[in-house]
Amino acid sequence: MSSISNRWPARMDVLQSASGLLLVLFVWAHMFFESSILLGKDAMLWVTRMFEGEPILGKPYPVLVSLVALFILTLLVVHAILALRKFPANYRQYSQLHRHLGQLRHGDSTLWYVQVITGFALFFLAVGHVVMVLLQPDNIGPYASSDRIWTGRFWILYALLLPVVHIHAAIGIYRLSMKWGVFPSERHGLWRGRIKLALYCIFAFYLCLGTASLATYMQIGYEHADQAGERYRPVGAH
Numbered sequence: 001m002s003s004i005s006n007r008w009p010a011r012m013d014v015l016q017s018a019s020g021l022l023l024v025l026f027v028w029a030h031m032f033f034e035s036s037i038l039l040g041k042d043a044m045l046w047v048t049r050m051f052e053g054e055p056i057l058g059k060p061y062p063v064l065v066s067l068v069a070l071f072i073l074t075l076l077v078v079h080a081i082l083a084l085r086k087f088p089a090n091y092r093q094y095s096q097l098h099r100h101l102g103q104l105r106h107g108d109s110t111l112w113y114v115q116v117i118t119g120f121a122l123f124f125l126a127v128g129h130v131v132m133v134l135l136q137p138d139n140i141g142p143y144a145s146s147d148r149i150w151t152g153r154f155w156i157l158y159a160l161l162l163p164v165v166h167i168h169a170a171i172g173i174y175r176l177s178m179k180w181g182v183f184p185s186e187r188h189g190l191w192r193g194r195i196k197l198a199l200y201c202i203f204a205f206y207l208c209l210g211t212a213s214l215a216t217y218m219q220i221g222y223e224h225a226d227q228a229g230e231r232y233r234p235v236g237a238h
Ligand code: HEM
Pocket: 027, 030, 034, 065, 068, 069, 070, 072, 126, 129, 130, 133, 140, 141, 144, 145, 146, 148, 149, 154, 158, 159, 161, 162, 165, 209, 210, 211, 212, 213, 214
């Protein structure tokens, strides 16, 4: 009986790593689709229609986007619930952790703490974005997205979400590669340095790509502001 119940912590660890890996792969791919706006409004509209199944089904079905959002939301919730097990539970544990981190000055322990803080922030920022996609799948496109971002002021959410999600993703992949030992143990130090450097570059790349796309959506939204849908106009501005 006890040997069976003892397997659960290991199973939950595998599930947390697997859900984290899937989320990172999704977010990295998503950045390319969403930044199609850099190639022009038609390119972004084409990507939107593709996700709505138009090339295969003959007409767009935004509900397909909602199904993907529901799957991602489930992954986010599972990943967060599993992570909660490892959060410090009260003020005493927090202050002990702070003291240890200050004394140890151990890089990987500090990264773990950054992961706790960014993970906590993501639960609000990412869930907010995904719930919006889930409920308004037909409100995505070059003008719909730009109006939401500029007139609807969603740029504030994305300006926070962008760095936070990419810090969390990069540290997450670093920790996964350390934890599951995907490189030869005899050259551990060399690989640790290489992986860190690669993840710094990936982080910088996505930050630049995301900033350029966000600026483009804001510019289109600004130019289109007087035709933005009623839902984004401030009260009394009709
Ligand atoms: C089915 C799920 C998702 C869909 C369809 C989706 C779609 C989009 C779209 C179309 C945009 C452009 C702006 C807009 O229309 O509001 C966007 C922006 C963004 N999304 Fe998502 N998203 C999804 C999930 C996620 C998740 C899970 C994350 C991170 C945890 C995320 C992070 C971001 C970020 C950071 C931006 C702003 C990027 C920038 O600065 O250019 N998205 N998303």
